[in-house]
Amino acid sequence: MSEAATHNAHDDHHDHGPAKGLLRWVFTTNHKDIGTLYLIFSLIMLFVGGAMALVIRAELFEPGLQFVNPDFFNQMTTMHALIMIFGMIMPAFVGFANWMVPMMIGAPDMALPRLNNWSFWILPFAGTLLLSTLFMEGGAPASGWTLYPPLSLQTGNALPYAIFAIHLLGFSSIMGAINIIVTIMNMRAPTMSLLKMPLFVWTWLITAYLLIAVMPVLAGGVTMLLTDAFFGTSFFQAAGGGDPVLFQHIFWFFGHPEVYIIILPAFGIVSQIIPTFSRKPLFGHDSMVYATASIAFLSFIVWAHHMFTVGMPLAGQLFFMLSTMLIAVPTGVKVFNWTATMWKGSLSFETPMLFALAFLFLFTIGGFSGLMLAIVPADFQYHDSYFVVAHFHYVLVPGALFGAIGGAYYWLPKWTGYMYDETLGKWHFWLTTFFVNLTFFPQHFVGLAGMPRRIPDYAVQFADFNAISSVGAFGFGFSQLLFVYIIIKCVRGGQKATAQVWDGADGLEWTVPSPAPYHTFEEAPIVK
Amino acid sequence: MNTPQADRWLPGKLVVLALAMFGFGFLLVPLYQVFCDITGIGQRTGVPTADVVVEQPSDRTVTVEFVATLNQYAPWEFRPAVQSMEVQLGKLYDTTYFAQNLTEQTLIGRAVPSVAPGTASKYFKKTECFCFTEQEFAGDEGRDMGLVFSVDPALPSHIDRLTLSYTFFADRTEVAQANSST
Numbered sequence: 001m002s003e004a005a006t007h008n009a010h011d012d013h014h015d016h017g018p019a020k021g022l023l024r025w026v027f028t029t030n031h032k033d034i035g036t037l038y039l040i041f042s043l044i045m046l047f048v049g050g051a052m053a054l055v056i057r058a059e060l061f062e063p064g065l066q067f068v069n070p071d072f073f074n075q076m077t078t079m080h081a082l083i084m085i086f087g088m089i090m091p092a093f094v095g096f097a098n099w100m101v102p103m104m105i106g107a108p109d110m111a112l113p114r115l116n117n118w119s120f121w122i123l124p125f126a127g128t129l130l131l132s133t134l135f136m137e138g139g140a141p142a143s144g145w146t147l148y149p150p151l152s153l154q155t156g157n158a159l160p161y162a163i164f165a166i167h168l169l170g171f172s173s174i175m176g177a178i179n180i181i182v183t184i185m186n187m188r189a190p191t192m193s194l195l196k197m198p199l200f201v202w203t204w205l206i207t208a209y210l211l212i213a214v215m216p217v218l219a220g221g222v223t224m225l226l227t228d229a230f231f232g233t234s235f236f237q238a239a240g241g242g243d244p245v246l247f248q249h250i251f252w253f254f255g256h257p258e259v260y261i262i263i264l265p266a267f268g269i270v271s272q273i274i275p276t277f278s279r280k281p282l283f284g285h286d287s288m289v290y291a292t293a294s295i296a297f298l299s300f301i302v303w304a305h306h307m308f309t310v311g312m313p314l315a316g317q318l319f320f321m322l323s324t325m326l327i328a329v330p331t332g333v334k335v336f337n338w339t340a341t342m343w344k345g346s347l348s349f350e351t352p353m354l355f356a357l358a359f360l361f362l363f364t365i366g367g368f369s370g371l372m373l374a375i376v377p378a379d380f381q382y383h384d385s386y387f388v389v390a391h392f393h394y395v396l397v398p399g400a401l402f403g404a405i406g407g408a409y410y411w412l413p414k415w416t417g418y419m420y421d422e423t424l425g426k427w428h429f430w431l432t433t434f435f436v437n438l439t440f441f442p443q444h445f446v447g448l449a450g451m452p453r454r455i456p457d458y459a460v461q462f463a464d465f466n467a468i469s470s471v472g473a474f475g476f477g478f479s480q481l482l483f484v485y486i487i488i489k490c491v492r493g494g495q496k497a498t499a500q501v502w503d504g505a506d507g508l509e510w511t512v513p514s515p516a517p518y519h520t521f522e523e524a525p526i527v528k
Numbered sequence: 529m530n531t532p533q534a535d536r537w538l539p540g541k542l543v544v545l546a547l548a549m550f551g552f553g554f555l556l557v558p559l560y561q562v563f564c565d566i567t568g569i570g571q572r573t574g575v576p577t578a579d580v581v582v583e584q585p586s587d588r589t590v591t592v593e594f595v596a597t598l599n600q601y602a603p604w605e606f607r608p609a610v611q612s613m614e615v616q617l618g619k620l621y622d623t624t625y626f627a628q629n630l631t632e633q634t635l636i637g638r639a640v641p642s643v644a645p646g647t648a649s650k651y652f653k654k655t656e657c658f659c660f661t662e663q664e665f666a667g668d669e670g671r672d673m674g675l676v677f678s679v680d681p682a683l684p685s686h687i688d689r690l691t692l693s694y695t696f697f698a699d700r701t702e703v704a705q706a707n708s709s710t
Contacts, residue, residue: 150599174546177542178543178546182542185535186534186538212549213545213549214549215546216546216547217553217556219550220551220553221553224557238640238697239640239698241640246556246560250556253556311644311645311646313646
């Protein structure tokens with residue numbers, strides 16, 4: 001995507017463009033360069049984590065042990081989750097924020113550009129540190145991404161490396177979040193009041209606050225694991241008077257807001273895409289802002305629904321059940337607002353819109369299975385089954401990931417100056433959507449029938465659905481190679497994009513030329 | 529380019545917020561202890577019950593089951609003397625658990641109790657228990673360890689069966705030494 005910068009030669013800006021050579025990418029403090037780096041990093045990690053998922057699905061294609069031993073299987077489930085969450089989806093959305101937030105609010109750059117460079121360049125090192133645990137004595141962490149003790153304390157040499165990697169990834173996220181908040185609060189064009197901000201900016205503002213509030217709690221929790229393992233403390237060691245359940249509380253106090261950290265930016269992207277291709281303003285803009293804020297607040301008081309089976313008092317179960325169900329209200333507001341935006345709109349179905357629509361349908365399915373899991377008596381049946389796996393993959397893959405892919409198609413012409421290949425984009429969409437459902441929908445059935453998660457082998461009655469699921473996973477994985485091809489093709493050339501790109505697009509980022517010049521909005525724009 | 533309302537101190541405030549939340553993670557540890565003390569859940573049953581008043585034993589009886597658990601690599605033999613007892617509420621009972629050190633070294637053991645259902649744990653009163661103190665065992669030594677308990681007559685009427693479970697741990701550093709020398 002470096003072409004984005006080199007093609008701005010025709011632009012008559014008085015100042016210099018990017019530096020020459022590869023070191024430009026190391027020293028850059030330009031928000032567009034750093035956004036590009038984040039997006040490329042997350043795309044690479046999508047394939048690293050995806051390869052691990054395919055190891056899992058290959059092993060589960062038939063009952064019995066075929067390819068990997070159970071311990072390596074558990075390492076794959078653990079690393080797949082850690083890579084996908086901390087290495088892929090979170091950096092992807094930070095990349096979108098870097099590229100788009102300054103352009104959407106009429107700011108020349110991020111508020112703290114050097115910090116921005118540092119936030120990104122921690123990531124490749126942290127990712128390498130995490131992946132290096134695969135080659136260590138005793139293997140990578142195999143206790144699941146939740147790292148519950150006492151099991152996680154039995155990890156071999158990998159434990160401190162994995163924990164330091166999580167510390168670094170958290171450090172990077174917190175610095176990125178601080179940067180985004182300061183940019184939004186301090187650098188907006190003077191005429192852009194808070195409620196005039198586009199919804200993507202709003203969802204990121206709230207996400208950034210969530211990040212600052214909970215990533216340090218995770219850092220504290222894993223630090224306690226570290227001292228339990230190596231410095232003789234007993235936070236979670238029952239032998240010394242500690243309690244393993246305490247870790248679950250600390251972890252999910254982080255973990256539940258974390259799921260909204262992952263999905264809120266996707267909500268923001270979809271809230272930009274749907275109005276554009278409906279050629280109508282977003283229905284209920286302010287109610288969307290309040291709904292997002294409500295979801296963020298509620299995310300702090302529902303964490304124990306991840307651990308209903310630990311034996312909590314009835315009052316606790318009722319509280320966490322009801323507060324969890326309450327989240328369906330603001331989420332419903334958002335879904336209905338998106339639907340109402342399309343009502344009587346002049347719809348067209350370019351690739352970004354297709355991904356946004358699939359997001360709307362499939363995320364809602366994931367939301368409903370989440371409601372089922374919120375019901376305490378039912379949860380005792382579903383807990384730790386494949387139904388849970390189906391639920392969170394529906395909200396994360398056709399939810400968060402579709403939001404990111406849709407956003408990439410939506411803004412690619414702005415980044416590169418060229419239209420992507422619409423025919424190939426549609427192929428990518430239909431293949432991805434077909435295979436994602438083929439992968440995850442059958443997992444609902446095997447889960448309800450009693451197949452536990454995180455096992456390399458299973459009873460024969462689950463064989464057919466697992467075979468279907470594995471076929472879907474390979475189809476889904478290879479379809480993403482098409483995505484890479486489309487991006488490369490678009491970066492190299494194609495039909496020239498106009499400044500507005502989409503005829504229904506509205507917002508400051510569509511007032512600058514395509515590709516966006518290296519420096520934008522050095523003079524603050526006037527917002528209507 | 530800053531807007532008029534730009535806040536120069538915002539980055540600093542956000543750093544302070546992040547540091548405060550790091551501290552809050554650790555604050556959850558004592559908060560959890562307090563919460564468990566109030567509700568009587570979790571593993572907070574390893575201390576003597578101060579207010580044991582032996583009232584008139586009631587006619588109601590419940591079954592108390594005794595469970596002994598060892599983690600995978602614990603070098604102990606550990607079992608209750610009886611599997612279960614029929615217990616009259618408000619009356620004192622005593623029983624024993626047997627433990628034996630299976631290594632040649634002196635080991636210090638510690639029993640961590642847990643009562644199920646968790647909501648019943650505050651009605652389960654232990655006046656004497658081997659779990660209150662560390663238990664030192666010479667190499668190969670085995671002995672019975674005593675337990676004196678009663679069940680509070682205020683126990684909710686829907687509970688007719690209690691399980692008292694002990695997990696027996698060896699002091700971790702001692703186990704490490706024992707394992708490395710064998």
